Amino acid sequence: MATLIAPINHSPVADAEALHGAFKGWGTDEKSVITILGHRNVYQRQQIRKSYQEIYQEDILKRLESELSGDFERAVYRWMLEPADRDAVLANVAIKDGSKSYHVIIEIVSVLSPEEVLAMRRAYHNRYKHSLEEDLAAHTTGHLRQLLVGLVTSFRYGGAEINPKLAKTEADILHESIKEKKGNHEEAIRILTTRSKTQLLATFNRYRDDHGISITKKLLDNASDDFHNALHTTIRCINDHKKYYEKILRGALKRVGTDEDGLTRVVVTRAEKDLKDIKELYYKRNSVHLEDAVAKEISGDYKKFILTLLGKQD
């Protein structure tokens, strides 16, 4: 379930005019920006952008960039991009950022549906005049490259068929691959990058049945390098992406100084999808409401905006 609260009817023209008013004169009326954009769904936001362009011959994204600043600006900007385009931007930033951000790329391509991944790759072409795999492959080597490029280029089968025999064989292959730290991981990479998600879930379940421990826990014992970390993230995102996002939020809010990028990313990408479920998981795990943790850690317009997306009533 989503957390976003959006009206069923809205006038893109009225919204564009109200936002234009909020930008006028000295200073910006941030409150109006939050009240309007924090309550519009993806379709409505694109309509506003279109209307704004038509009325004022200006891209509202550019205008928002110059009117707002800091974490608030980044959050609003990402919120305003079309999802496929936003994910392309996130992936590109992660590539430039290097191995500490590769989990963002894994997260995007492992959580999205196969067709959504294609849309993101198309958006990447349009924006960067390169393919995503081209840029990613040029920045990585060895097993890590094989895994990452395999994940972003895969067009997984989306059906519900399961082959139980294959689940057994491939659970064993994954087990062997995790055991040997310096082993040949090509088969593990093949399995994780090509099998359907349904088949992989069957394989992970089989792993737990046969080895008495979940594959993610087992991998944690061995996650000592970038490749094993990437393997771990991949399996977690495929296995249960809501649990994965809960942990990202927990880590982001627990850090000294807060990881605003992580917080923004999860809230902005999930607010219209399943942030309500993630919020519940957060409460279950931390005995603190996500809104309260957020309210304590961040401040100002950024805080107001994030809380709005989290479903706080004005």
Add this chain to the structure above:
Amino acid sequence: MATLIAPINHSPVADAEALHGAFKGWGTDEKSVITILGHRNVYQRQQIRKSYQEIYQEDILKRLESELSGDFERAVYRWMLEPADRDAVLANVAIKDGSKSYHVIIEIVSVLSPEEVLAMRRAYHNRYKHSLEEDLAAHTTGHLRQLLVGLVTSFRYGGAEINPKLAKTEADILHESIKEKKGNHEEAIRILTTRSKTQLLATFNRYRDDHGISITKKLLDNASDDFHNALHTTIRCINDHKKYYEKILRGALKRVGTDEDGLTRVVVTRAEKDLKDIKELYYKRNSVHLEDAVAKEISGDYKKFILTLLGKQD
């Protein structure tokens, strides 16, 4: 330029009825099948299939399979499939056939546009309930797998931008990779599977300028195993696919016993695209018209059908 001669106007219903008539009673009126289907473009053929289904509650493809036989049946069947679906079938047959047929897969994904490759991968899902890369990866290993899976999963950027500096660097990397027979080919694989075709053409040109020999000729000296053969096919298909197809036809017709599969594949997949150009290349290279070579090597209805697709006037 295409060789197919199709009418601007046709009635799918009249065609379906005429074909139904051709199937009636003992024996089949193959001449009508050839006259009708050999002169309909891809859109018209799909209309006929639809009308036939509506009028007779039967898939004309199934009917054709039972009415026709041998090479003629296979050629008509492939001609009747939607291109993306046909390519999915060709790729699946090639996977099962093993390394001697991998050139078919390379050919499909290297010649099609990036969006056409996606359509083919979608058709593969629908037909086989697996992804193409999943089946291909499960049948291959090592560098050959990396190259093949990289090629089928790539969504190349389609723009015309060229980076000349990159072309120089990567021409050198390809040169090193070809020299060392047992070397680490990961960088060569990365380049060939991720760069845009325009960029790769610039790289191949640079290779020729710097090394005084074309990269395909250089590779021929070293093509001793499946991997190097696959590398060679990849570069030829990207570099000049018409020249590549001419050579496939030459090889198919020169063999003792003729390679009907190769002949059918090229004619059926290119008749609506650039078979006229390929025919001209064939004549230039062999001083024999392709139609004459075909007429000499094959016979019966199969021959009539292939010649029709080659543009022979009835």
